[in-house]
Amino acid sequence: MTAYRKISLTMLTVFILVYLLGAVFYIGQARHDVQRELIGVHGLADSLGSPGNLPASVVENMRHMRPLAGTASAAKAGDSVPSWFSSMIAGNVSFAPVNGWRIDPSDEAEEIWEGFLLISFSYAVGMVLCFAALYGSVRQGLRPLESLASGLEAVAGGKLTSRLPRQDIRELDALAGRFNTMAVALENEQKTVSLLLNELLQLQDRERSHIARVLHDDLGQYLTGIRAQARSWVYDPELDEQHKQQARDMAGHCETLQQHFRHLLQDLHPLVMEQLGLGSAIRHLTEQWQQLSGLDCRLDMDDRLPQLTDEQQTHLYRFLQEALNNISRHARASCATLAVAGNTQGLRVEIRDDGEGNDNLPEKAGLGLRSMRERARCLGGKVQFFSKAGEGTCICLAVPLPNSGSGSGGAL
Template sequence: MLAFHALYRALKMTVFRKISLLMLLLFTAIYGVGAVLYVQQAQYDIGRELAAVSGVAQSLGAAETLPPDVVQSLRHMRPTQGSGSAVNHEVPFWFASIVTGERAFEVVNGWRIDPADEVEEVWEGFVLISASYAVGMVLCFLALFWMVKQGVRPLTELSSAMAAVADGCLASRLPSQRVMELDTLAQRFNHMVLALENEQQTVSRLLNELLQLQDREREHIARVLHDDLGQYLTGIRAQAKSWVYDPELNERQKQQARDLAGHCETVQRHFRHLLQDLHPLAMEQLGLAGAIQHLAEQWQHLSGLNCQLTMDEHLADMSGEQQTHLYRFLQEALNNVSRHANATCATLAVTLNAGELHIELRDDGAGTDNFPEKAGLGLRSMHERARCLGGRVRFLSKVGEGTKIQLAVPLHPSCAFGSLL
């Protein structure tokens, strides 16, 4: 099967090569047919010329009776006592043999009938026609190359534009073409890309609104749980602790009160983790840098993995929505490390450099060679949050070398303040 695919790729040619090969075969066939017809005509002409010369030789007297200048001026006739054949050595032997048919030269009335002059003329004509044919063929191939190049250029532009669209660049457009059919194709392609661009903008806007709605719902649920259920748990725990010091209760009832207070404390601890997942209250209280540090510490405590955090002393002053997107991005990235990476530690670096906020998260996990193909909902949400931040995200992973996630968020110069470590 692999050999078949290799042979198929080897047989695949460009349009110009295919047309050139067909044209070469056609020119060769025409040249071959023309050469055969030319040789047949030459053989007929030489035979007719020799027949005429034989008649002349019979009417003439012996060569010795004629003046030498007359003998030298005669064509196709040589005295038998002369130097023999006068065939030009510049004429190839194979060509002379073909056109003369390797016939023995006749001797008539003391004259040898020799078609050397006629063969030379035929050869010169053959060379001239062949050279003209070759020049015409070269000109045809040059014209063919130019025409194919002009015809294939729109297809090459279309292929490049389609490759750009496949890479996510929906701003690619084809210019107008001078050929009506190609111009129609280019316009339809531009309309298709425009429709895709509009659809992508719509989907991105809906995803952004969905993420914002999700964050608002999480915030609402977190506040309701904190204000209502949290207060109830606090009250129950306080009541249970007060029973411990009630003199009217026996020791068994006091122990039950201690157990109830301990259970309430456990529920409250998990409750705080749940609230932190639903809405990062630490960001409102500690700011972005404090929230990131708290997130790293909480993830390290819950996952049991080591997290080495490196962060600049001052981060950019971002809007609440941007901070939420960035926090959720880091939260999802750390959760992926603990769930899927099989790592023992992670390294998180948050720095400001050249007007951009750079984030890099590394782990020492198993890694994978087809990381984009395994993209799930979490990775898609990370891509969308990076897009909402106007940033660029890269996922680099290799088997045995772990995974690295890089995020670069451009910032306005006025957003950065303070000095960097």
């Protein structure tokens, strides 16, 4: 039930009770006045004598007294007053005829009925005006609350820049001020958290890059040396066949270890992106993902992509890496499609799979999805997740780049 309807029902109940109580008091007082008036008229009839002794004009203009001979015409004089009202006004009071006069309260009842109608009409007009004023006041009072509800809805949707305007009513203005203070605090807190998360992601990427370089420059070289030494033992004439076979096995183990080592380095830091650009890194990522997951991945990518900073390229690469890893781990899919399109206005990425899907994917977001959302925020873009049970999942990333042009071939 709306606030206006609830207040209106309460006011209507009060108005009806007041009207009924006023009607009871009005009729009670009118009944008392009629009885007192009739007593006076009875005394007047006793002192006037018979109607036949008075002029006809005087008899016709007499109030509350009727000649007994004109009873039928006199009864018609009070037909405009409801009988139930007349009985309430006159009550059970009756007077015997006096000197040929009949005491008739119809004139007094008609006056009281007209007054009752006038008061009732005035009361109805006043009630209508009160309800109109109530409607205007409630609407004016609810408008700031509707604005507050819209502001809260915007804040719940992530729009922490929402602010409420100043209000004419002091209490509502104080409420709007507290809302604005809360929104400012939340916005500042979100900026702080976002800054910390961004710095954490950058630190994580730098640590990965550092570990990858150490593994590549130190351990990788040692592993290459061990493999070369084992290969040289195969051709050593002083070794028997058993030792040569052990050398071949060692070289094979070193080669297998180097393959896993390269996958680990690529996962830690895509060196190919530094050497050949973002496009080549994305192609290498899909190829490596197919090898490791055993799933098919169809890549549809523009030949020329918008120019991105090194930080943006890293965030985009990690975003795609996390999306593909989620497909291989959780989607139970047989294939995936990766589309990357760019123009002068920005970059659009779409990742689809034919897996089992999930109707409650946004609500069941794990660390991977939260990481993707944060990567999208760091890119200044927006990510959306569409998933339905039995129909797979689609992830759409839109990164607006209004000030960027098309990148050169070296950016791929």
